[in-house]
Amino acid sequence: MSWSESRFRVHPGQNTRHRWQKVLYERQPFPDNYVDQSFLEKLRKNVYARKYQYRAVVFESGVVIQQLCSVCVFVVIWWYMDMGLLAPQWLFGAGLISSLLGYVLFDALDSGTGRNKCGRTRWADLKSSVVFVAFTYGFSPVLKTLTESISTDTIYAMSALMLLGHLIFYDYGANAAIVSSTLSLNMAIFASVCLASRLPRSLHAFVMVTFAIQIFALWPMLQKKLKAQTPHSYVVVTLLFAVSALAGLLTISSVGTVLFALLLVAISCLCPYCLIRLQLFKDNIHGPWDEAEIEEDLSKFLM
Numbered sequence: 001m002s003w004s005e006s007r008f009r010v011h012p013g014q015n016t017r018h019r020w021q022k023v024l025y026e027r028q029p030f031p032d033n034y035v036d037q038s039f040l041e042k043l044r045k046n047v048y049a050r051k052y053q054y055r056a057v058v059f060e061s062g063v064v065i066q067q068l069c070s071v072c073v074f075v076v077i078w079w080y081m082d083m084g085l086l087a088p089q090w091l092f093g094a095g096l097i098s099s100l101l102g103y104v105l106f107d108a109l110d111s112g113t114g115r116n117k118c119g120r121t122r123w124a125d126l127k128s129s130v131v132f133v134a135f136t137y138g139f140s141p142v143l144k145t146l147t148e149s150i151s152t153d154t155i156y157a158m159s160a161l162m163l164l165g166h167l168i169f170y171d172y173g174a175n176a177a178i179v180s181s182t183l184s185l186n187m188a189i190f191a192s193v194c195l196a197s198r199l200p201r202s203l204h205a206f207v208m209v210t211f212a213i214q215i216f217a218l219w220p221m222l223q224k225k226l227k228a229q230t231p232h233s234y235v236v237v238t239l240l241f242a243v244s245a246l247a248g249l250l251t252i253s254s255v256g257t258v259l260f261a262l263l264l265v266a267i268s269c270l271c272p273y274c275l276i277r278l279q280l281f282k283d284n285i286h287g288p289w290d291e292a293e294i295e296e297d298l299s300k301f302l303m
Contacts, residue, residue: 044286052279057272059231062238063172064267066223069245070215071163072260076248077211078195081204088207095207095214099129102222109229133210140206147197155194162191166216188216 018029020036080086103125147155169184192212196205226234242264250257 040287042287046282046284047286049279049282049284052272052276054272054276057275058268059235060173061268061272062227062234063223065238065242065264066220067167067170067172068260068264068267069241070219071167072245072249073241074192074212074215075163076245076252078199078208079252081199081208084200088201088203091211092207095211099214099218102218106222106225109225132213136209137206140202140209143193143196143205143209144199144202145197147194152198155198159191159194162187162194166191185217188212192216 020028020030020034022035077086077091081088081091107122166184166188169178169180169187171179171181171184189209189212192209196208196212199205199208223234223237226237246257246261246264249260
């Protein structure tokens, strides 16, 4: 007789008329490890399993694609400025126009709801922007000479680690402890300051840090608004942004472009497929042995 069968067997001398109950506060004529056949009647499998649709998962992967492309565009722009192929005046002008257009588009999509909640006006937003630009421009000589005592290889290594950390801690919409939007943004800005310190002039450093704020702080806000309000436009913008990042990277390295394109395809197409396939092998069991969960709303006791 197996161990599992012995658990369900009532031994001689036991009171067979006494029905076993799953309680600890009553003395019963059964062994401590005894359970009857009704123990597995409430067995449930994959109660909280989610059924994913491939198109929906591909759509959600656009957030990851956006951030990867943002890092790629940032590195490409920095390389162009470091090689002297892009004038800082042109980048600053293009960034200023893009920011104004993005602000107008964001305000049109939001209909002023967010600004009204926090009590801000367009004039307050303009003053904050002017103060930030003036502050960054005034400290650009300091940014340029901030890491003179550090070797260039160390700067590149630190920047790569910071950008990797930015991608790891970025808020992709998952409810996880590792998510930290503040830490992610700070790591991206730190990487931009490190790379900006290796540019030829203070003006280059100022424009580079300003561009980092635009692409790592302002651009994701607009993307989230597009995703919530106009999903089709969000998909189109994501595709155009990915193509732009690949086109810019192609001017630097063809091998890097191929590898980056494969990475984007794997994240947007292969990973969703693997996620859906792995759901078929999910086998979580639930039953009377689970921990008790309080379903009643206890917030009234916290007042």
